[in-house]
Amino acid sequence: MRKVLGLNSFSEAFNAKYARPTPRESPAIVNSPAAPVKIRIQDQSLSFDYAHFLPEIEKCSTIHGHTASLNIEVVGDKVGGGLVVDFGLLKRVAREVVSSLDHRILVCDRYVESRDEGSVSIRFKGRGGDYRIVAPSSQVFISSFESTIENIAEFIAESILNRMPANVKYVRVEVSEGIGKFAESVATRE
Numbered sequence: 020m021r022k023v024l025g026l027n028s029f030s031e032a033f034n035a036k037y038a039r040p041t042p043r044e045s046p047a048i049v050n051s052p053a054a055p056v057k058i059r060i061q062d063q064s065l066s067f068d069y070a071h072f073l074p075e076i077e078k079c080s081t082i083h084g085h086t087a088s089l090n091i092e093v094v095g096d097k098v099g100g101g102l103v104v105d106f107g108l109l110k111r112v113a114r115e116v117v118s119s120l121d122h123r124i125l126v127c128d129r130y131v132e133s134r135d136e137g138s139v140s141i142r143f144k145g146r147g148g149d150y151r152i153v154a155p156s157s158q159v160f161i162s163s164f165e166s167t168i169e170n171i172a173e174f175i176a177e178s179i180l181n182r183m184p185a186n187v188k189y190v191r192v193e194v195s196e197g198i199g200k201f202a203e204s205v206a207t208r209e
């Protein structure tokens with residue numbers, strides 16, 4: 020007589036033959052409230068255009084321009100029910116910082132010959148000889164640093180961090196000044 024297996028005994032026999040050993044249980048994932056969290060923004064409205072010159076670098080020592088775009092990461096502790104920082108606030112702050120550079124001539128103060136109420140006189144030696152530019156002050160962004168993409172990234176990261184709430188630990192900024200050219204800077208709280 021053929022032996023007919025009941026459902027239970029069939030599955031026992033099947034498991035005995037085919038079932039894999041039970042894996043060890045993974046440790047439970049605990050979402051620690053103290054763990055810092057990273058948020059990131061990338062937005063078309065955060066791109067900006069600027070003109071500059073770098074007298075120390077032959078190719079860049081004439082006045083020329085770039086269109087820059089930004090990636091911003093913010094790391095901090097969650098507060099107020101689970102936010103590091105409101106995306107709206109971060110975007111607003113980033114736009115404020117970027118608008119101080121947008122469509123301006125970026126000039127290191129060492130090339131400022133003189134300035135009065137309404138205008139800035141700029142002078143430097145560059146490609147082809149001497150340059151002298153007089154421009155309205157409102158169209159010039161004067162900095163203590165040479166306007167390399169590295170220094171611009173650092174300026175943006177620090178300026179954003181200075182305007183962030185105290186729970187934010189650091190701001191990382193990646194700036195692109197054209198196809199395939201990036202600089203990254205991280206500003207951290209002391």
Ligand SMILES: [Zn+2]
Binds near residue numbers: 071084
């Ligand atoms: Zn350039």
